[in-house]
Amino acid sequence: NAGVTQTPKFQVLKTGQSMTLQCAQDMNHNSMYWYRQDPGMGLRLIYYSASEGTTDKGEVPNGYNVSRLNKREFSLRLESAAPSQTSVYFCASSEAISPRTDTQYFGPGTRLTVL
Amino acid sequence: AQKVTQAQTEISVVEKEDVTLDCVYETRDTTYYLFWYKQPPSGELVFLIRRNSFDEQNEISGRYSWNFQKSTSSFNFTITASQVVDSAVYFCALSETETSGSRLTFGEGTQLTVNP
Numbered sequence: 001n002a003g004v005t006q007t008p009k010f011q012v013l014k015t016g017q018s019m020t021l022q023c024a025q026d027m028n029h030n031s032m033y034w035y036r037q038d039p040g041m042g043l044r045l046i047y048y049s050a051s052e053g054t055t056d057k058g059e060v061p062n063g064y065n066v067s068r069l070n071k072r073e074f075s076l077r078l079e080s081a082a083p084s085q086t087s088v089y090f091c092a093s094s095e096a097i098s099p100r101t102d103t104q105y106f107g108p109g110t111r112l113t114v115l
Numbered sequence: 116a117q118k119v120t121q122a123q124t125e126i127s128v129v130e131k132e133d134v135t136l137d138c139v140y141e142t143r144d145t146t147y148y149l150f151w152y153k154q155p156p157s158g159e160l161v162f163l164i165r166r167n168s169f170d171e172q173n174e175i176s177g178r179y180s181w182n183f184q185k186s187t188s189s190f191n192f193t194i195t196a197s198q199v200v201d202s203a204v205y206f207c208a209l210s211e212t213e214t215s216g217s218r219l220t221f222g223e224g225t226q227l228t229v230n231p
Contacts, residue, residue: 033218040223042221042224043206043219044221045218045219048218088158090160103150103162103165104219105162106160107159108159109159109160
């Protein structure tokens with residue numbers, strides 16, 4: 001079991017460029033999440049997908065879009081990157097359809113720098 | 116709105132000392148879950164423990180122990196006989212079941228440094 005995997009591990013973009021962060025899990029989990037981690041701010045939820053076919057906004061969704069491609073994969077897209085989106089991005093997954101009660105397991109993170 | 120406060124930004128101890136990381140939370144829900152995660156220098160987030168709001172029993176796992184007190188809205192984490200490998204950022208997190216949707220609210224983290 002690889003758990004939650006993320007690609008790429010590192011990325012540098014110029015302002016205005018677009019890119020997609022990929023996330024996959026092999027634990028047959030129903031729910032998946034995208035967080036960003038900024039210094040001194042803990043992790044903040046960007047978007048989540050409670051089950052295949054559904055997505056919802058989290059605390060900081062502006063500037064991002066997501067796609068739940070299938071049960072395993074959940075991608076995060078930056079259409080026009082801005083320096084404020086420089087951050088470490090974590091994908092997570094959890095088992096239950098009621099994810100509020102369930103443990104989330106995290107991927108290794110993607111370190112994104114926008115110049 | 117739910118909130119998690121980890122007032123200790125950084126703690127530095129010498130190996131073998133005991134250390135307690137504080138976590139205070141705010142929620143209007145009667146049913147909620149609390150978590151601790153560890154983030155070592157390599158950057159990944161490692162799940163340590165989950166506790167629901169109806170279970171106030173303290174938990175011990177090896178050198179780790181957790182003290183959940185509903186009366187003070189605290190869920191503190193103690194490492195006994197700390198080791199250099201315990202050096203990491205530790206996050207406390209809260210998941211409400213009634214009002215917040217599917218999300219974890221994280222504290223800002225406590226950077227623990229254990230010196231040899």
